[in-house]
Structure formats: structure tokens, C-alpha cells
Amino acid sequence: xxxSGVTDGLCNTDDIExxxxxxxxxxxxxxxxxxxxxxxxxKNKEKNDEKTSHxxxxxxxxxxKEEQPAGSASQPPAQPSPKAVPAPAPPPPAAAAVxxxxxxxxxxxxxxxxxxxxxxxERRARQEAERASKGKKGDVGQxxxxxxxxxPPSELQPVVKRLPEHVQVDNPEVVKKLAKKLERQQIPLRSxxxxxxxxxxxxxxxxRKAPLTQQLGIPSxxxxxxxxxxxxxxxxxxxxxxxxxxxxLLHAFQQVIRDYTTPPNEELSRDLVNKLKPYISFLNQCxxxxxxxxxxxxxxxxxxxxxxxxxxxEEAKIKLLNxxxxxxxxxxxxxAKAIAKYSIEKISDGDVILVYGCSSLVNHILCEAFExxxxxxxxxxxxxxxxxxxxxxxxxxxxxxxxxYVLISAVSYILPEVSKxxxxxxxxxxxxxxxxRVGTSQIALxxxxxxxxxxxxxxxxxxxxxxxxDSFVSNELDDPDDLIVTRKGKTQLEHWQKVPSLGLLNLxxxxxxxxxxxxxxxxxxxxxxxxxxxxxxxxxxxx
Amino acid sequence: MELQAVLxxxxxxxxxxxxxxxxxxxxxxxxxxxxxxxxxxxLERVGFEEVIVITTKEVQKMMSTDPKMKDxxxxxxxxxxxxxxDMGTADALRHIQQKIKTDVLVxxxxxxxxxxxxxxxxxxxxxxxxxxxLMSKAHDFTETVPGQKGKKKTGEQRDFVxxxxxxxxxxxxxxxxDLEDGLSIRKSxxxxxxxxxxxxxxxxxxxxCLKKAVVDFLADNKxxxxxxxxxxxxxxxxxxxxxxxxxxxxxxADDQTQKTADGSTNSTELLICxxxxxxxxxxxxxxxxxDHRGDMSEAYHGGKLRCYVHIMDQGLCYRVNTLAAxxxxxxxxxxxxxxxxxxxxxxxxxxxxxxPDSIIGAQCQVADKTSIxxxxxxxxxxxxxxxxxTNSIIMHGVTIEEGCNIHGCVICSNAVIGRxxxxxxxxxGNGQQxxxxxxxxxxxxxxxxxxxxx
Numbered sequence: 003x004x005x006s007g008v009t010d011g012l013c014n015t016d017d018i019e020x021x022x023x024x025x026x027x028x029x030x031x032x033x034x035x036x037x038x039x040x041x042x043x044x045k046n047k048e049k050n051d052e053k054t055s056h057x058x059x060x061x062x063x064x065x066x067k068e069e070q071p072a073g074s075a076s077q078p079p080a081q082p083s084p085k086a087v088p089a090p091a092p093p094p095p096a097a098a099a100v101x102x103x104x105x106x107x108x109x110x111x112x113x114x115x116x117x118x119x120x121x122x123x124e125r126r127a128r129q130e131a132e133r134a135s136k137g138k139k140g141d142v143g144q145x146x147x148x149x150x151x152x153x154p155p156s157e158l159q160p161v162v163k164r165l166p167e168h169v170q171v172d173n174p175e176v177v178k179k180l181a182k183k184l185e186r187q188q189i190p191l192r193s194x195x196x197x198x199x200x201x202x203x204x205x206x207x208x209x210r211k212a213p214l215t216q217q218l219g220i221p222s223x224x225x226x227x228x229x230x231x232x233x234x235x236x237x238x239x240x241x242x243x244x245x246x247x248x249x250x251l252l253h254a255f256q257q258v259i260r261d262y263t264t265p266p267n268e269e270l271s272r273d274l275v276n277k278l279k280p281y282i283s284f285l286n287q288c289x290x291x292x293x294x295x296x297x298x299x300x301x302x303x304x305x306x307x308x309x310x311x312x313x314x315x316e317e318a319k320i321k322l323l324n325x326x327x328x329x330x331x332x333x334x335x336x337x338a339k340a341i342a343k344y345s346i347e348k349i350s351d352g353d354v355i356l357v358y359g360c361s362s363l364v365n366h367i368l369c370e371a372f373e374x375x376x377x378x379x380x381x382x383x384x385x386x387x388x389x390x391x392x393x394x395x396x397x398x399x400x401x402x403x404x405x406x407y408v409l410i411s412a413v414s415y416i417l418p419e420v421s422k423x424x425x426x427x428x429x430x431x432x433x434x435x436x437x438x439r440v441g442t443s444q445i446a447l448x449x450x451x452x453x454x455x456x457x458x459x460x461x462x463x464x465x466x467x468x469x470x471x472d473s474f475v476s477n478e479l480d481d482p483d484d485l486i487v488t489r490k491g492k493t494q495l496e497h498w499q500k501v502p503s504l505g506l507l508n509l510x511x512x513x514x515x516x517x518x519x520x521x522x523x524x525x526x527x528x529x530x531x532x533x534x535x536x537x538x539x540x541x542x543x544x545x
Numbered sequence: 546m547e548l549q550a551v552l553x554x555x556x557x558x559x560x561x562x563x564x565x566x567x568x569x570x571x572x573x574x575x576x577x578x579x580x581x582x583x584x585x586x587x588l589e590r591v592g593f594e595e596v597i598v599i600t601t602k603e604v605q606k607m608m609s610t611d612p613k614m615k616d617x618x619x620x621x622x623x624x625x626x627x628x629x630x631d632m633g634t635a636d637a638l639r640h641i642q643q644k645i646k647t648d649v650l651v652x653x654x655x656x657x658x659x660x661x662x663x664x665x666x667x668x669x670x671x672x673x674x675x676x677x678x679l680m681s682k683a684h685d686f687t688e689t690v691p692g693q694k695g696k697k698k699t700g701e702q703r704d705f706v707x708x709x710x711x712x713x714x715x716x717x718x719x720x721x722x723d724l725e726d727g728l729s730i731r732k733s734x735x736x737x738x739x740x741x742x743x744x745x746x747x748x749x750x751x752x753x754c755l756k757k758a759v760v761d762f763l764a765d766n767k768x769x770x771x772x773x774x775x776x777x778x779x780x781x782x783x784x785x786x787x788x789x790x791x792x793x794x795x796x797x798a799d800d801q802t803q804k805t806a807d808g809s810t811n812s813t814e815l816l817i818c819x820x821x822x823x824x825x826x827x828x829x830x831x832x833x834x835x836d837h838r839g840d841m842s843e844a845y846h847g848g849k850l851r852c853y854v855h856i857m858d859q860g861l862c863y864r865v866n867t868l869a870a871x872x873x874x875x876x877x878x879x880x881x882x883x884x885x886x887x888x889x890x891x892x893x894x895x896x897x898x899x900x901p902d903s904i905i906g907a908q909c910q911v912a913d914k915t916s917i918x919x920x921x922x923x924x925x926x927x928x929x930x931x932x933x934x935t936n937s938i939i940m941h942g943v944t945i946e947e948g949c950n951i952h953g954c955v956i957c958s959n960a961v962i963g964r965x966x967x968x969x970x971x972x973x974g975n976g977q978q979x980x981x982x983x984x985x986x987x988x989x990x991x992x993x994x995x996x997x998x999x
Contacts, residue, residue: 215663215670219592220548220650227547227670234671239834246832253824330824360833393833400841 037123044126168290169476172204184287187280188224190217192287196482199505206290207479213237214288228257229281233288242390244428244464245334245362248294251285252326255302259322263315270318271309278303290478293429293437293466301329333463337525338363341459342370344523345424348457353378354421356449358410359439360390360397361426363459368424369401379403381420385410385441387484387508410441417452425514427460432538433469434516434531436460440509443473446518455520458531462524465538473512482506546647548666548754550593553634554581554600554654555626561868563989564957567975569604571654573871574923574940576878577888577906578613580865581654583881585617588652591662595620597644599637600654601628633770635763642764649760651772653751657874658862659881660750660855668713668853669754672836672845673825676759676780676852678715679750680706681862686869688876688936689953691972691987707743708854714836715852716741718781720774733785737846738837749773750862784850868972872955875921875938879904888924906941923958946981 170176171194184191195209215222215234222230232254235241241250255278262277264270282299285291291299305325309318345367349355355378357364368380380403384391391407398405408416423445429437436442436458449456470476485506486495498504516531526537558570565573571581581598588596600608602625608614624641626632632640638651648669660679669677705728707717716738717730730741751773759780769775835844845851861881863874879886879902886901887893891909900918905911909922912930920934923941928934930947937954945951946964956962956973963981973979974991 213663213667215667216661218663220662220666221550221593222547223592230547231670231673234667238671240671241828241832241834243831243833246828246830249824249831250828253822253828256824330827335827362831362833390833392838393835396835396838396841 033127034120034123037127038119041119041123041126166476168206168286169204171206184283187283189280189284189287190214196499197505198479199507201474202477202479202507202509205477205479208237208481209483210237210239210481211483214284225281225284226254226258226261228254229284233285236285236289243360243362244292244294245461247292248298248463249330249334251295252298252302252330256323256326259319259326262319269311270313270315271307271311274306275303278306293468294461294464297463297466298329302326333461337461337463338366340525341461341523342367344528345457345459346371346374346376348422348521348523348528349376349378351377352421354381354419355379356381356383356417356420356423356445356454357394358383358391358423358425358442358445359385359388360394361459363461364424364426365394365397367459368398368403372401372403379405381406381408381416383408383410383413383416383441383445387480387487388439390439410444413445414448414452417448417454420449420452420454423449423454423456425456425458425519427458427464428511429464429466429468430458430460430522430531430534431470431513432465432467432535433471434519434534435470436514436516436519436522436531437466437470437511438514440473440512443512443514443518446514450518456518457521457523458514458519459523462526462537462541465534465541467538470513471515473509477512478510480508480510482508484508548593548648548650549645550588550596550650550652551638551641551645552581552584552588552596552598552600552652552654553637553751554598554604555628555632555637556654556866557628558655558866560866561871563972563974563991564868564871564955566991568958569601569607570866571600571604572607572611573865574921575657575865575871575874576882576921577904577923578878578882579608579611580657581608582613582617583657584652584654585619585621587656587658587660587662588650589617589619593619595622597622597624597641599624599626599641601625603628633774634772635769635776638760638772639763639767642760645757645760648757649755651751651753651755653864655865656750656752656863657865657878657881658750658752658857659860660752660857660862665752665855666754668855672851672853674754674851674853675756676715676777677754678777678852678854679752679857679862680747680854681750681857681860683746683748684873686873688869688872689970690869690872691953691955691970691989703745704747704749705743705745706747706854707741708856709738709837710740710742711836712742712856713853714738715781715854716784717743718778723778731785737785737840737842739839744856747856748862748864750857751864753777780850781852784848784852868955872938876902876919878921912947 167176167180181191192206192208192212192214194207195212196207198205198207213234214237215230218225218230225233232241232250235250236247241247258278258281259274262270262274264273278299282291285295302322302325305322309321313321341363349371353376355368357368357380368378371378380398382391382395382398382405384395384407386409395405395407406416425436425438425442425445427436427438431437436446438458446456468476482498483506485508486493486498495506498506519531522529522531522534524537529537554571556570558565558573561570564570572579574580575583581600581604585596596619598621600623605623605625608621608623622644624644626637626640634651634653638645638649650666658679658681660681665677665679668674702721705717705719705721705724706715707730708714709716716734719728728743734741753772759776763769763776769779829844832844837846861877863870863877865871865874882904886903887899887905888907888909890907891905891911893899893905893909893911894913894915896913897911898916898918899905899911900920902919903917904921905917906922906924906926908925909928910926911917911922911928912932914930915928915932916934917928918935920937920939922928922934922939923943925941926939926943926945928945929949932945932947932949932951934945934949934951935953937951937956939945939951939956940958940960942959943956943962944960945956945962946966948965949962950967951962952968953970954968954973955971956968957975957977959976960973961978962968962973963979963983965981966979966983967985968979968983969986971985971987972989972991974989977990977992979985979990
């Protein structure tokens with residue numbers, strides 16, 4: 003059958019091309035032949051699926067032979083029922099393509115021989131048509147009727163990943179979907195605040211003065227009190243910084259697990275994961291989740307689902323609590339120690355180290371190095387509106403390290419003095435880009451211009467499989483009112499909302515390309531920026 | 546569960562004896578609803594489902610018969626205590642210590658407010674505070690109070706409240722009565738918070754969020770009997786005391802108890818300081834946030850006991866514990882309630898002039914040619930013809946005969962005002978009868994003999 007199809011196809015391509023050039027609409031036969039050709043190409047690739055699809059086609063063939071005597075009129079309505087057996091939804095072109103006896107005089111003669119091939123081609127064409135019409139939503143699974151036909155389409159179609167909803171805020175459908183989901187989970191929707199700069203209108207922008215707890219009942223019953231407290235602390239900035247947020251999140255999850263009781267007729271492994279979903283949505287509404295938090299959540303969910311069903315509730319809970327403790331200990335505390343050990347090798351006496359903002363890991367490294375009696379001094383670079391550098395400065399000076407404090411506008415002035423730059427990271431992306439506090443890429447750029455080595459310190463649990471090459475696509479917009487400052491009793495930006503052409507932008511993160519980063523110090527060792535995907539791959543294999 | 550609500554409704558209303566000698570304070574009508582209905586309504590609106598009500602047997606009886614209390618959909622767990630008045634609010638909390646399983650929200654029955662309660666509770670949650678309370682800027686009462694002779698006395702002792710720069714952290718609290726030698730502030734506080742704002746014109750709304758550990762502490766320390774008078778200043782002082790910032794481990798606690806004289810109080814003091822779990826500590830260490838700047842200490846100066854206050858500058862907040870406050874609250878009650886001002890079952894004739902901010906209760910009968918302005922008229926009251934009622938509060942079951950002129954008065958339940966009486970700024974007690982053609986100004990008319998049941 004395959005060969006006949008091939009030869010037929012070869013003969014007919016000329017016809018088809020002729021008709022194409024003549025501008026005529028392809029007849030149904032020609033369309034069929036085109037599809038056959040495509041099918042042949044696919045067949046060359048999948049030899050395994052032939053056998054399985056043959057069975058499907060045989061079934062279809064039988065049905066087809068039943069259909070034919072029924073007549074053309076009944077064909078379209080009859081389509082749904084037989085098609086339902088192994089087939090996808092029958093769209094009109096395919097239904098019409100299925101032999102409408104009248105128009106295809108030469109076709110019936112070939113019918114028995116070609117039918118299997120036709121069916122397959124038609125099915126594929128239908129799938130492609132559907133996919134093209136549905137656009138980017140990438141419903142790869144839906145057209146594939148059974149597992150048998152799943153492999154061929156997905157291999158050929160470019161796998162379109164769904165865009166996360168938090169970068170599609172300007173798409174009203176996505177917003178509606180999110181609202182519905184939150185309503186189902188009984189979590190209030192936080193509304194955006196203020197005018198958003200057009201380049202970033204696809205991101206959420208919330209106001210700190212409108213906390214999510216306004217819309218929650220006071221003794222919060224839907225959401226565990228520890229999670230409400232955590233959400234408040236996130237949105238008010240009391241818990242800030244990637245490590246702190248992850249630790250606080252895991253602590254809150256510990257409390258949730260402690261207070262959890264399995265409802266009757268439910269399994270802990272499935273029910274607890276479902277319980278955590280609305281909490282995670284709530285925390286996401288309070289402040290978008292960080293990459294480290296995302297990884298921690300994935301780990302917890304995996305641990306919960308791996309609990310065997312015969313495990314008793316108490317044991318399961320203790321096991322989970324220990325898992326969390328271990329995770330924090332390994333990935334955060336011990337990782338910090340390991341990174342400090344590696345970094346200290348890189349710090350020599352007489353060094354002038356530049357740090358930016360307040361990274362808990364970099365502070366830890368510098369304090370450890372100071373304790374190990376290295377002689378160095380630190381330059382702390384800070385930026386508005388967060389002015390986190392003040393906190394870093396306080397911690398370093400408290401230890402006894404001699405520090406200088408500048409604002410980021412003076413970085414090119416101070417860089418000739420600097421011998422090394424240590425930067426912390428919020429996340430390391432799969433293409434080697436470093437996502438960190440806004441301003442980091444500037445520092446790395448200027449340091450590169452001055453030929454000063456830039457070392458990024460990052461634990462492996464912050465490695466993220468996302469790929470980003472610019473800071474626009476996925477970022478976080480903080481409260482624009484933070485930019486308002488009162489000097490000498492005057493607040494110039496107080497009524498910024500009334501000026502129609504004025505928008506305040508308070509970005510939180512930016513991405514630094516790997517060309518500006520000389521070394522990444524992780525708990526696995528010192529790696530170049532481009533080795534991040536290798537680490538991710540190794541991690542996945544381990545898991 | 547996150548918070549348990551406790552309503553303190555056992556107070557005697559000692560500052561308005563004329564009103565409360567027959568009706569206990571929690572059941573005084575404000576806007577035709579019992580006084581304790583208002584805080585219960587606030588709790589219900591916010592989302593509470595259960596409230597523990599601490600009250601006296603008398604009030605409990607009245608509660609069960611009052612139709613308005615049946616509107617309250619929450620589950621009320623009524624705990625009765627003796628009415629002899631020796632029990633302070635802290636004693637009452639100690640009494641129900643067994644029922645308290647989590648942090649408590651203590652509300653007084655005389656609080657009428659439209660505060661967004663989440664502001665207070667958010668402070669309690671976000672900073673893991675031991676105490677969070679509500680205060681409001683005091684409003685001057687402009688209405689003339691019946692029976693007040695001479696100018697308003699500034700006899701009310703002022704409260705001095707010290708807050709930090711953000712206006713949220715409570716640093717200092719003392720009443721004028723306790724400060725005989727002047728206001729002294731400890732150096733340790735000044736070192737930690739060099740800028741302190743001391744405010745005097747604030748009204749304490751008596752709405753407190755307390756950690757469970759405080760209730761346990763009260764159970765052990767029987768000497769504290771009033772929340773507002775003793776517990777609060779103690780907690781505020783303890784924020785900066787040396788023992789609370791000291792070691793958290795149990796061994797040290799034992800050492801300290803052996804050393805000091807009253808060992809029991811020391812160990813319980815350490816109970817209140819929220820002993821943060823190690824993970825929370827780690828999170829706080831790694832977080833780049835600090836609540837103050839300018840010195841070398843970490844967030845909260847390492848203190849475990851923290852007290853916060855939310856100061857309302859807009860909106861209603863009244864403590865109805867004096868006559869003036871009672872009158873003011875009635876004036877504003879119409880703004881608070883969502884129900885129509887005129888009860889549907891009231892019979893009002895068409896030739897009656899009624900102002901928009903008057904409230905008429907159920908089953909009232911208002912006859913022709915009457916004029917009711919800026920007043921509250923209770924249930925089952927009869928107002929006959931040609932009566933002018935302005936700026937007054939008329940409680941339930943009152944009969945006002947023809948031709949009366951009532952201005953700025955408070956007329957308690959079941960009173961009878963005779964024909965043609967002219968009352969200005971009077972307070973007519975419960976069940977009193979005013980004779981016809983009486984002319985009274987600025988008087989308090991209460992009976993000393995037996996009260997009549999109508």
C-alpha cells in the first residue's frame with residue numbers, strides 16, 4: 003500500500019504543480035494527493051507507528067465501507083459517530099474530503115487501495131488545519147485521537163510551550179481565566195494599580211497600600227494563617243531576598259503540614275498537593291513567586307506525591323517535615339558554607355571587593371572571609387528606591403569590615419579602585435543569563451569595560467530552566483509609589499497619576515548576559531556561566 | 546483557627562449612672578439597636594463566625610429576648626460572671642482561659658466604629674506581634690449634654706502614647722495619673738528609637754489582638770486585673786526590658802528563675818516573648834529588611850516582644866462610656882446602619898415632618914402635625930399630635946402627649962411625658978413621668994422610688 007501511494011504521488015505532483023501555477027483551486031483529488039505526499043514524508047520517519055496506525059486504519063476502513071453505501075448525504079452526519087471511535091472531531095474539509103461519491107469519479111476505483119493512506123493523510127491534514135486555526139495555544143494533545151497517533155504530530159509540530167499567565171496581563175482572556183481559577187479556589191483577585199509603562203503593560207503592578215487581606219475574612223479559614231502571614235510579609239517587603247523567601251515559604255509549609263489532617267476517603271499524597279495549590283496562588287497574588295521558591299515548591303510536591311499510600315498519616319507528616327528540614331539544610335545552609343569555602347580561595351589579601359545591594363550569600367561569604375583573616379575592603383553600591391545596600395553595609399560594618407558606600411551612579415568613578423566584583427543572583431537561567439536585582443547588569447557591564455573580574459555566587463537550587471535574553475519579557479513591577487520621595491518638605495511626584503503622559507516604572511529584576519560574567523561559584527564548584535544547562539541536566543538525571 | 550473573638554460586655558457603665566441604673570450598659574439602645582450589637586456587627590461583617598461574650602446574667606436574659614440580637618448570625622458563646630464589679634477585663638480573660646485555643650481579639654461592648662479591621666490584624670500578623678491595638682483621634686463632642694452644669698470639665702485624665710517614626714510601633718504608654726513626677730522615658734528606648742512621637746489626643750478603642758501566650762501569662766499572674774490599666778503598660782514596658790532580649794534557650798530560663806525572687810513570673814515573662822523558631826530566625830537573618838536604620842542592630846533590635854498600634858485618623862470610632870459619647874453615637878448611628886431610617890412597621894401619619902437623619906423604631910405611632918428632627922425614636926413609642934422633637938434620643942416604650950416640645954433630651958424607656966411639657970436638655974430616667982405643662986431645662990430627672998412597669 004505504501005508503494006502504491008508513493009508511485010501515485012509521484013505521478014500526480016506535476017498535475018498539482020501545474021494547477022497551482024495556473025492559479026486554479028486544487029481539486030479534492032489533488033488535495034488528497036498532496037496530503038498523501040506529506041504522509042509519505044512522515045512515514046519515512048516513523049516506521050514504528052505504521053503498524054499501530056494500520057490497525058486504526060483497518061478499523062476505519064471497515065467503517066468506511068459501511069459508510070459508503072449509506073450515501074453522501076448521510077456522510078457528514080454519520081461522521082461524528084464512527085469517527086468517535088478512534089478519531090478526532092471531524093471538521094468540514096476533512097468530512098468533505100472523505101469520499102463524497104459524486105465529485106470523485108476516478109477516486110472510487112482507487113478507493114479500497116487508497117483508503118487507508120487517505121484516511122491517515124486526511125487525519126493529519128485535519129490536525130494541521132486545527133492547529134493552524136487554534137494558533138499558539140498549542141493543544142498538541144487534543145487532535146491526537148489515541149496514543150497511537152500522538153507521537154507523529156508532536157514530533158513534527160514545533161512544541162509550543164504555553165506562556166505563563168503572569169506575563170500576559172494585557173490579554174483579557176488570560177486575565178479572565180485567572181479570575182475564574184482564583185474564584186474557584188476562593189482567593190481574592192488583586193487588582194492592578196496605576197498607569198503601566200507600555201513596554202511593561204504585560205506584567206502585574208500592585209500597590210502596597212492595597213493588601214490582599216482587605217478582601218479576606220479576618221479569621222482566615224480558607225487559607226492557613228501561616229500562609230496569610232507569609233503573604234503579608236512578602237507584599238510588605240518584610241521577607242525579601244531569594245533565600246529568605248524560600249526559607250520562610252518552607253517554614254510556612256511545615257506549619258501547614260503539621261496542622262493538616264487527611265479527610266476521610268482521601269489519600270494524603272493527593273489531597274495535600276491539592277490543598278497547597280490555593281495557597282500557592284494566594285502567595286503568587288501577594289508577590290510573584292521567585293525561581294527559588296518555584297523549585298522548592300516542585301520539590302515539596304514531588305515529595306508529597308511520592309509518599310506511599312500505606313504510610314500512616316503521622317509517619318507521613320514526620321517524613322515530610324524532615325524532608326523540608328533536609329532541603330533547607332542541604333540547599334541553603336550547607337550550600338552557603340561550600341560557596342564560602344570556594345570563594346575564599348578567590349579572595350586575596352589587599353583586595354577591593356565591590357558588592358551590589360544586599361545579597362545574603364555575598365554577605366555571608368565576606369563575613370566568613372573576614373573571619374578567616376583575609377585582608378580586604380568592600381565597596382557597597384546601592385540604588386534607589388530599595389536602598390538595600392544600607393542593610394548590607396550595616397551587616398558588614400558590624401563585623402568589622404571596612405566599607406565604602408556609593409550609589410550606582412558613581413560606579414564608573416569607583417571602579418578603577420576595584421579588584422573584584424561579587425554579585426548575588428536571584429536565579430540563573432538555562433542559557434547562562436543571570437537574573438538579579440535591577441542594576442546588576444549595569445555593574446557587570448561597567449566592570450567588563452574596566453576589565454575587572456565579575457564573580458556571581460549562586461546556589462544550585464536557584465537554577466531555573468527558563469530562557470530569557472532580555473529583561474522585558476518576564477520581570478516584576480513593584481509599587482510605583484516607592485519612587486516618590488519627599489525632600490525639604492516637597493514631594494514632586496505626589497500627583498503623578500494626574501499627569502497623563504507620566505508613568506512611574508519600578509523594575510525589580512534584570513538579566514546579565516554571560517559574556518559579562520567571568521565565573522559562577524556554586525555549591526558544586528566554580529563553573530563558567532555557560533555550564534548552567536549541564537548542571538540542570540545532571541540535576542534532572544539525579545532526580 | 547487564626548483568631549478568637551472575645552466581647553467584654555460585663556462593664557457597668559459607671560460613668561453614666563443615669564442611663565444605666567435600670568438598663569445595663571450593653572443593652573442601651575444606640576440607633577435603636579442594643580449597644581453590644583454594634584461591635585458584634587463589626588465582627589460579623591469582617592468574617593468571624595463565633596464570639597465568646599463575657600457578660601452578666603441580667604444582660605444574658607435581655608439578650609435572649611431582644612429581637613435585634615437575633616439578627617446576629619454568629620454563634621455566641623455567653624459566659625456569665627458575677628456583677629459585683631470586682632472582676633476586671635484581665636480577670637475575665639483569665640476566667641475563660643480554658644476556652645482560648647489561639648490568639649484572641651478582645652473587643653469592648655461599647656465600641657462603635659467602622660474601622661477596616663484588617664489594618665489592625667495585619668500589623669499583628671506581619672510583624673508577629675504580641676499586641677496590636679486600635680486607637681483613634683479623639684473628636685470633640687459638640688452636643689450639649691443634658692444635666693451638665695457649667696463648662697465641660699477636663700477631668701478626664703490624658704493618656705500619653707509614644708509611637709515610633711512610622712507611627713505603628715508602640716513605644717510608650719502611660720496615663721497621666723501614673724505620671725506624678727513627670728514623664729520619664731528610659732534611655733534604652735531612646736537609644737533604640739531616637740525619634741518618638743508622643744500623642745495625647747487619642748482615644749483607646751479597646752480593641753486588642755493578643756497572642757495566646759499572653760492569656761497563659763495572665764493565668765499565672767493573678768495580680769493583673771485590667772487589660773487597659775495594667776496589662777498593656779506592662780507589655781509595652783517589657784518590649785525594652787533586658788530579660789526579654791536575653792537567651793532563648795530553656796537552660797538559661799531555669800537559671801534565671803532560680804536567681805530571682807519571684808521565680809514564677811520570670812519564666813512566664815519569657816513565655817510571652819514570641820520564641821521564634823529556628824527557621825523563622827534563619828529567614829529573618831537572610832532577609833534584607835530592617836524596621837529602622839541608623840544603628841547597628843538587626844530588625845526589631847532583636848526584640849521578641851513587639852507591640853503595635855493602628856491610629857485611625859479618618860472614620861468613626863467611639864467608645865460609648867459617657868453620656869456625651871452616647872448622644873454623639875446616636876447622632877451618627879444612622880450613618881452606620883444600612884437599614885432604612887424608618888422602620889416599616891412604624892405608623893407615621895402623613896402630616897408629620899420628619900428630618901432625614903431621624904430614626905424611627907418598630908411599631909411606633911407618630912401622630913399628625915409632629916416634627917421630628919435629628920432624633921432617634923425607639924420601638925413602641927407613641928408620639929401624639931403637635932409634638933416637636935429635636936436633637937433628642939427617645940428610647941423604647943415612651944409616650945409623649947400632645948403639644949410637647951422636646952429639645953436636646955434623652956428620654957429613657959417607658960417614660961411618660963405629660964401634655965404640653967417643654968423639656969430642654971433634660972435627661973428623663975427610666976419609667977419617669979413628667980407632669981403636664983412642665984418646663985424643665987438642663988435637668989436630670991430620675992426616680993428614687995420604685996420604677997413603674999408599663
